[in-house]
Amino acid sequence: MADDREKLAAMKFKCSTKERALFEAGIKMGTIYHQFVGVPVDQDSVDALEDAIEKGVLVQPYVESVNVNIDRNIFGPKKDEYAYSSLSGEMLDVVLVIKIDDARVRAEMRYDPVLKYPLMYISEVTPSS
Secondary structure, three states, rough: OOOHHHHHHHHOOOOOOOHHHHHHHHHHHHHHHHOOOOOOOOOOHHHHHHEEEEEHHOOOEEEEEEEEEEOOOOOOOOOOOOOOOEEOHHHEEEEEEEEEEEEEEEEEEEEEEEOOOOEEEEEEOOOOO
């Protein structure tokens, strides 16, 4: 059944396997950013949030690996109940690998201080043979 579903899905894509892998990487990165930016986080919950993001992405199709790191420099000592931050794009450092057949795409997201922007980009592509 899984092979049948994959064949049905693959027929919808009017592009190469490499282009589909690039598309999948973009979808996953957009999901991470737009689903999790704004989530409350502090020094006690940051590990669990990284883990939750990774596990949520790993269940999606074609994800070979994902590594999420949240910049901990924002956190100070917890002074009271109001001492937490909201996750921002500037805090995210993500490396994601998508694999479809022989096509593999490495995508990254990290804050670029020159651009002053949390940039998502493709850092490596291994084309399908």
